[in-house]
Amino acid sequence: xxxxxxxxxxxxxxxxxxxxxxxxxxxxxxxxxxxxxxxxxxxxxxxxxxxxxxxxxxxxxxxxxxxxxxxxxxxxxxxxxxxxxxxxxxxxxxxxxxxxxxxxxxxxxxxxxxxxxxxxxxxxxxxxxxxxxxxxxxxxxxxxxxxxxxxxxxxxxxxxxxxxxxxxxxxxxxxxxxxxxxxxxxxxxxxxxxxxxxxxxxxxxxxxxxxxxxxxxxxxxxxxxxxxxxxxxxxxxxxxxxxxxxxxxxxxxxxxxxxxxxxxx
Ligand SMILES: O=C(O)[C@H](O)COP(=O)(O)O
Numbered sequence: 001x002x003x004x005x006x007x008x009x010x011x012x013x014x015x016x017x018x019x020x021x022x023x024x025x026x027x028x029x030x031x032x033x034x035x036x037x038x039x040x041x042x043x044x045x046x047x048x049x050x051x052x053x054x055x056x057x058x059x060x061x062x063x064x065x066x067x068x069x070x071x072x073x074x075x076x077x078x079x080x081x082x083x084x085x086x087x088x089x090x091x092x093x094x095x096x097x098x099x100x101x102x103x104x105x106x107x108x109x110x111x112x113x114x115x116x117x118x119x120x121x122x123x124x125x126x127x128x129x130x131x132x133x134x135x136x137x138x139x140x141x142x143x144x145x146x147x148x149x150x151x152x153x154x155x156x157x158x159x160x161x162x163x164x165x166x167x168x169x170x171x172x173x174x175x176x177x178x179x180x181x182x183x184x185x186x187x188x189x190x191x192x193x194x195x196x197x198x199x200x201x202x203x204x205x206x207x208x209x210x211x212x213x214x215x216x217x218x219x220x221x222x223x224x225x226x227x228x229x230x231x232x233x234x235x236x237x238x239x240x241x242x243x244x245x246x247x248x249x250x251x252x253x254x255x256x257x258x259x260x261x262x263x264x265x
Contacts, residue, residue, distance in 0.1 A: 024077045025048060025049075033115060035109040037104060037105045038103065048083060062247055066090065066093060068192055070096050073099045076199075080197050080226070084195075084197065099158050103201055118263045174209070207229070210231055211243065222260040224256035
């Protein structure tokens with residue numbers, strides 16, 4: 001009786017912690033509708049602007065504060081995090097750049113226009129490469145314009161040679177992200193308030209881990225740039241409380257999500 005009451009009381013004063021996921025601002029390659037993957041495309045002018053006026057503005061409006069930030073080793077992720085932190089007046093926060101949070105490698109599609117590829121191979125094939133859980137683009141070839149830029153990018157110095165990808169499916173990306181997600185989850189459950197600023201497919205991989213979605217379910221998820229996604233966890237049990245909460249204007253989020261889902265012009 002006393003034990004049950006104690007449990008009830010401890011549930012009432014349940015300690016929770018939040019985690020926020022964010023996809024970087026629009027990149028030059030997003031703007032030009034090009035497959036990007038491990039190519040280190042910078043943010044576009046609107047990407048920089050939306051990191052401030054959408055990402056940071058919504059985090060500030062929701063009064064969210066952070067103790068630690070995670071991003072990838074690609075500049076569009078790092079730069080978005082810098083802009084957001086500066087806008088939130090907390091550039092002093094420890095920021096971890098981890099290569100395991102890099103975007104999924106798009107193989108030989110890197111640098112190709114998504115619409116051109118749909119005209120050449122058909123929309124179904126392109127959507128298979130983009131969203132099927134096991135859709136594996138052809139490996140990047142030395143003749144690809146971005147092959148040497150990618151191989152020689154100092155941002156990938158920490159990548160073990162036997163783990164350096166030439167292409168990746170969503171499944172491979174989910175597996176790559178898994179150990180770093182376990183590390184972040186542990187910190188979140190210890191009470192560290194974490195912000196993760198990463199990429200479209202890596203955000204989807206994290207959403208799959210966090211929400212426990214099936215392979216079929218995650219194929220239908222599309223992530224707009226610069227829209228914060230908030231999760232809340234029970235720090236004792238590790239359970240997710242409720243679902244995801246997207247911060248910002250619902251109409252804008254819907255429009256941008258549809259844009260990401262489509263192949264573009
Ligand atoms: O790498 C890319 O091109 C983008 O970050 C993700 O593109 P997708 O929405 O076509 O997977």
